[in-house]
Amino acid sequence: MKLSEIFCTVFIVFLISCHRKEEKQPVISDLLIEDFDFAKDAVFDTLNVPCHLKEIIKDISSLNVYETEQGEKGETGTPANFKNFQKLYNKASEQELLSLTNNKNSVVAVYAAIGLLEKNNKYTVPVFQKIFNRKGTMHIKNGCLQSDDGPAEPLYWKYYNHLKPEQLTSDQDLKQLDSMIVFLPGASELIFTTALRNRTYSAGLKKQIAKQAFENHRTPALLYLNSWHKKEYSDQVQQELIRLIENDSVYADHKREYLLILLSFNNKENKKTLLNYIKKNSLLKEDRQIRMQLENNGIFSEDFN
Template sequence: MAVYAAIGLAEKNNQFIVPVFQKILNKKGKMHIQNGCILSHDHPAEPVYLNYYCQLKREELKSDSDLKQLDSLLLFMPASSELILTTALRNRTYSDGLKKQIAKQAFENHRTPALLYLNSWHKKEYSDPIQEELFKLIKNDSIDGGHKRKYLSMLLSFNNIENKKAVLNYIKKDSLWKEDGQIRSQLENNGITSEDYN
């Protein structure tokens, strides 16, 4: 009930969105949410954030001061929802001060959306820790094959021959990548030929 009241209050007067969101963001656990005919169990902050986010025009996403504050709050929450963290990191490129917090999310809290942000915007600066995290992701058995191929492709995009042994160990165990032409060509850029893995 508090979440729907918070949404109503924020819709009526935007000055309450930041304090209300901050209070709800600190709540632990998930709640039953119904959006039309879609049922889910999400963090209570998700509907508040997404409702505000969806009210903004596309051109406002990068400049809205309240959304910037909501996004900053998310970056300092070690266990914020994947959905809203991903959305926040899509909104804009962040300052150096917040970039350090994003790196903390990626490398200390192992948050994939933060890792993907750094790979897109600060790949050279964080090259070694990004590669380490990508290795952890492709070795994680709970991640589906499609995502593993995406992470393997990102890892191979570094063209780091020093990764050859670890990449070979992985691809010998997992044959799903063989169907992906992009990965096969990236392997060659990393000094891995078909003789190495056949």
């Protein structure tokens, strides 16, 4: 082989080697960054929007996130979409806001609904029902907290938080909102728990709560039935509690709570399930509150040998 050919071969290998070294390797920190591109699924609906509101609606839609007045930690300014909401509130009439609650962009619809409630609370229930019937979720930012929740949730909290503590059980509008929450598919644990905590419900709604507890496996509904209808739903509540205790994805602190509730039934037929679970968790055997209830469930010290 000629010297020139050897040199060319070596040079090509060198170039390939250099090229490989220059290939960018993924940086771990880049892989850990979450993608909060709220605009990627934005819907723009300005067809029936009055001219003097079109720009505001476009701005809200382009950001496509419901932001509260609370900014993220370290931020000094007001969140951009909350500013847009303030502009909308100041420029739109009641009728214009009412019309915008039909907007195809859920963020626009919710901001319009909240603005409408602030202008005139007679719209509280009908507007909530309209937003309640919207499908899907929307992006929400409340300070550092970010979530995807149903459009009805921000509206509920807006109304709920303006009430005084002594009004929570007596306010008639909140009573209707709570009754709707019982039927809300995919309601967050917090809003569902709050709605059930505010009051006791009629027989008709009790059936829906039972459906949520035993068909949809909603824990707030289960705890509600245990508190108010324990005897009526005794067998079903116990079975659901056993399901939770045996579920590895449930937090240990929550399991302890469910275990104590199950023990409160004093049902010796649950002995095997209880014993198996407690044996796997040595700390529970030393838990005084649990030990006090073991004998009533047919479990004695020799059962642990």
